[in-house]
Amino acid sequence: MERFVPELPEVEIMCRNLRRWLLGSSITIDILDSKWCKEGDIGLLQSKRVDRIFRRAKYIVLSIDSRYLVLHFRMTGKVVLDAPEKRKSARIVFCGSDNKVLFIDRRRLGEGRVLDESGLQDLFVKLGPDAWPERKSEVWWKAAFGSLKGNVKPAILQQSRIAGIGNILASEILFEARISPFRSFLTLKDSEWTALADSTPKVISAVIERDMADEIGFVQDGAQNNFSLYGKKGEPCPRCKAPIQKTKQSGRFTYWCSLCQPK
8 A cells, every 4th residue: 555654744743833832841641652762771761851843854853852853753643732633653652741642653663862972963964965945056967966877866866865745745745846756857958956945845834834743644644635646646747747656766666747747
């Protein structure tokens, strides 16, 4: 079954929610699944104040008493306010001054790590700059990707070059830029480099603004699919009405419009 997983916009939404719910609170942590924390001693964070919460790529980091709790959501992980119907898939409970927050994860692939400053730097050292919020210039894009011979879409999924873009965003960004996912960077014109530079933050900002809520939704669980192309094979393109195409590319599904994104 094709799955929609948290990418940069969804992780940014959860990060903003955690700031509202836990920032400045001294938290207690109820560990429901001992396998959730893959590194470090989460007990060291008990009754400590959350000083800062920020996102890096698809991770959320809570700065707590000179240590860092790093959340990685994998396929079905997310943070939500406590509710009885959510407890079945909860793995960790964060109790703040005013809120209880659950890390729920039906497939139990998400994880946490407790790191010091050095460990945090080691975790992120191989990541490229974040795809959002700053617009990367055409010069930056050309320097990062201009010499690559492969197809455009698999390349922008390389987290070491640009961090936070996942499979869904890649299809959506290239549709917005009118660039075929099967093009080579070597063939792009100056106007197309500009379109790619413009479309990346534009698409991400639009998804965050559109989907901002107390809980992110997964399409496979019944949430509405608001994407332009992704998951909509055979439906009319929102620009030209030609049927949306779908194929496997480098082991992942790719969606595109053959008229708006010619090879």
